[in-house]
Amino acid sequence: MSTVITRFAPSPTGFLHIGGxxxxxxxxxxxxRHGGRMMLRIEDTDRERSTQAAIDAIIDGxxxxxxxxxxxxxxxxxxxxxxQEVAKELLASGKAYYCYASQQELDEMRELARAExxxxxxxxxxxxxxxxxxxxxxxxxxxxxxxxxxxxIIEDAVQGRVVFPNKDIDDFVLLRSDGTxxxxxxxxxxDHDMGVTQIIRGDDHLTNAARQTVIYExxxxxxxxxxxxxxxxxxxxxxxxxxxxxxxxxAYRAMGYLPAALRNYLVRLGWSQGDQEFFSLEEMIAAFDxxxxxxxxxxxxxxxxxxxxxxxxxxxxxxxxxxxxxxxLPYLAGGGELAQQLDATKKNQLLAALPGLKARAKTLNELIxxxxxxxxxxxxxxxxxxGQLLNADARxxxxxxxxxxxxxxxxxxQSTETIVREAAECLGVKLGEVAQPLxxxxxxxxxxxxxxxxxxxxxxxESIARIQDQSA
Numbered sequence: 001m002s003t004v005i006t007r008f009a010p011s012p013t014g015f016l017h018i019g020g021x022x023x024x025x026x027x028x029x030x031x032x033r034h035g036g037r038m039m040l041r042i043e044d045t046d047r048e049r050s051t052q053a054a055i056d057a058i059i060d061g062x063x064x065x066x067x068x069x070x071x072x073x074x075x076x077x078x079x080x081x082x083x084q085e086v087a088k089e090l091l092a093s094g095k096a097y098y099c100y101a102s103q104q105e106l107d108e109m110r111e112l113a114r115a116e117x118x119x120x121x122x123x124x125x126x127x128x129x130x131x132x133x134x135x136x137x138x139x140x141x142x143x144x145x146x147x148x149x150x151x152x153i154i155e156d157a158v159q160g161r162v163v164f165p166n167k168d169i170d171d172f173v174l175l176r177s178d179g180t181x182x183x184x185x186x187x188x189x190x191d192h193d194m195g196v197t198q199i200i201r202g203d204d205h206l207t208n209a210a211r212q213t214v215i216y217e218x219x220x221x222x223x224x225x226x227x228x229x230x231x232x233x234x235x236x237x238x239x240x241x242x243x244x245x246x247x248x249x250x251a252y253r254a255m256g257y258l259p260a261a262l263r264n265y266l267v268r269l270g271w272s273q274g275d276q277e278f279f280s281l282e283e284m285i286a287a288f289d290x291x292x293x294x295x296x297x298x299x300x301x302x303x304x305x306x307x308x309x310x311x312x313x314x315x316x317x318x319x320x321x322x323x324x325x326x327x328x329l330p331y332l333a334g335g336g337e338l339a340q341q342l343d344a345t346k347k348n349q350l351l352a353a354l355p356g357l358k359a360r361a362k363t364l365n366e367l368i369x370x371x372x373x374x375x376x377x378x379x380x381x382x383x384x385x386x387g388q389l390l391n392a393d394a395r396x397x398x399x400x401x402x403x404x405x406x407x408x409x410x411x412x413x414q415s416t417e418t419i420v421r422e423a424a425e426c427l428g429v430k431l432g433e434v435a436q437p438l439x440x441x442x443x444x445x446x447x448x449x450x451x452x453x454x455x456x457x458x459x460x461x462e463s464i465a466r467i468q469d470q471s472a
Contacts, residue, residue: 002038005197008062008069009011009076011043015248016061018300019202019232019240027200028067029267037457039194040069041313043076045186051076061249065259066211066281074194076186083181084191086219087174095218096174098140100133121170136216140380142175152210156271156292157227157358159203164210172211184208188215196224203228208462227290230270230297233333240300254331255306261312265305270298278311288361293399310362318354320354324378328364339367341375358448373443373454379469385446386439390470394437397427399471402464403436411460413452441468441470 006027010020040062040137044050062069090096099122106122127145129163134140154162174387176187181189187208198208206228209389216223235242246252249257251260264279273279273287313321329335342350353371354367361367382390404419424434439451442463448454455463 002197003037004031004034004035005195006200007039007041007191007194007196008030008067009043009190009201011042011046011048011049012051012056012058013046013249014054014057017057017247018252018266019059021065021249021262021423022232022269023068023201023229023262024062025065025266026288026293028069029284030198030200030290031070032285033288036197037070037218038067039071040076041074041190041194042074043186044184045080057248057360058252063262064253065249074190076190079186079190079193080181081187082193083186083439084175084179087181087185090144090174090215090218091142093218095145097127097145098134099143099171099172099173100130100131100138100140102135102138104182110156115189119168120170120227122167124171125345128284129435130265139177142319143171143173146171146214152205152213153212154209154213154226156206156209158187158230158293158295158312159206159228160295162206162209163272164207169210169214174232174322175216176365178299184211184320185215188212192216192219193222197226198227200229227293227442229293230252230295232269232354233297233299235299237299239440244246244300245302250331253328254333256328256332256361256365256367257309258312258316260270261309262305263368264312266307269300270294278308302407306362311362313358313363313367316358318324319349321354321358322351325350325367329368333463336377346374349457353449353453354452360449373445373448374457378446380441380444380466382444383446384445389437389440389446394433394440395471397423397429397434398437398441398467399436400427402467402471405460405467406466408460408461411456413456416455416463417452437470438467443467 008020008027010016028038030036042053042055042058059073087096091098093349101122102395105125107384109123110120120144126143146169152166152169154163154164156162172184175181186337209226213223232240234240236244242249243326246255249262253259263281263284267279267284267288268277271288271292273292276287288363316324324416326339326347329339329342350371353374355368357370399420401423404423405416408415408419420434420438424431427434435451436446439448439454440446442448442451442454442458458466
């Protein structure tokens with residue numbers, strides 16, 4: 001049995017699209033599931049739109065998601081000579097031909113097709129003509145001799161049996177008039193030379209599969225197995241686009257999602273394994289099967305992704321979560337500034353705060369927002385609700401707390417809680433009437449992690465100083 005080889009083949013014309021990320025994940029899982037290999041090919045033949053920045057973004061996004069690949073990255077453009085070689089083989093065997101149709105003739109064909117309300121297609125006028133009839137000064141393209149009758153059948157692992165009447169497949173171009181290969185030819189040659197056994201890609205490529213099969217058959221090559229997965233739609237059922245929100249993997253990192261959570265969400269987007277919602281990587285690999293990929297488009301649900309991310313935050317080991325947070329800071333809003341303040345003391349404080357912070361947060365951005373009290377500079381700026389809490393009575397109560405805290409021998413959550421409770425009892429008020437103003441004084445906000453945890457995290461000196469700033 002031959003080794004399973006899949007490939008992810010993005011075009012470097014922009015970021016790593018969230019749909020592309022899911023395609024990469026499915027290819028990666030399938031290869032891992034079958035003990036095979038996944039290759040990465042950059043389809044950079046569109047020289048005007050392909051950029052190094054986009055290539056870097058794709059590679060960075062793949063690495064962030066934890067999706068590695070086997071062997072060196074293959075750049076399609078660098079293989080143009082090989083693509084041309086195959087086109088020449090097809091010419092030599094009579095399975096392709098030079099076409100000298102002018103742009104005007106092609107435009108006329110399209111207009112006629114439009115008038116007759118049929119799909120535009122090349123009419124094959126140079127299919128059997130001798131090159132001696134070629135007009136002067138016209139650089140020809142090379143076209144495949146597509147079959148004129150019968151059917152091209154694609155046995156698709158997701159879409160099932162798909163039949164294409166050959167009359168609907170025209171003699172498409174293999175080499176442009178300047179000798180550069182088309183996408184259709186390059187993909188087939190590259191997949192063959194790379195030994196790809198299973199193609200997993202979006203169902204917008206399904207019609208391409210029929211055309212590519214024509215090339216495989218003309219060359220006498222065995223075509224890979226196909227699996228065309230439905231595209232991702234927005235919540236409204238329309239194809240996912242900018243108006244639905246973030247499209248690139250980089251944007252999801254900047255919004256504070258964990259790669260493990262995004263992987264889990266993407267694998268469940270159009271694939272199911274019973275009622276199981278959460279998968280470790282090992283479980284994903286063991287369970288993934290193309291037969292369980294749905295035929296209908298999956299709808300992207302941001303609320304569901306957020307909830308899943310919250311689950312991963314709560315479930316994360318604190319040390320690992322701190323590392324993930326620090327690694328992500330450069331990509332988060334205001335994260336660069338925080339990174340500069342993150343000395344050993346701040347790291348320890350942040351680590352200590354994580355159990356309380358992650359219980360309330362759904363993203364790393366929310367986690368950072370909850371940790372703002374650690375980085376706040378005195379005197380603290382108060383939000384509106386915190387300002388309302390710190391009225392004259394509240395400030396007077398804080399003034400009572402200061403000396404009691406100064407006298408504490410041991411500073412921790414338990415000892416400070418005892419002081420606050422005793423102060424509330426002494427003052428004849430409810431615990432909240434002391435604890436809430438205390439929270440406002442220590443964090444500048446009306447909400448935070450547990451107030452006694454905050455006291456322990458900030459430490460004696462900083463806590464007392466902040467209380468004194470807001471005392472009457």
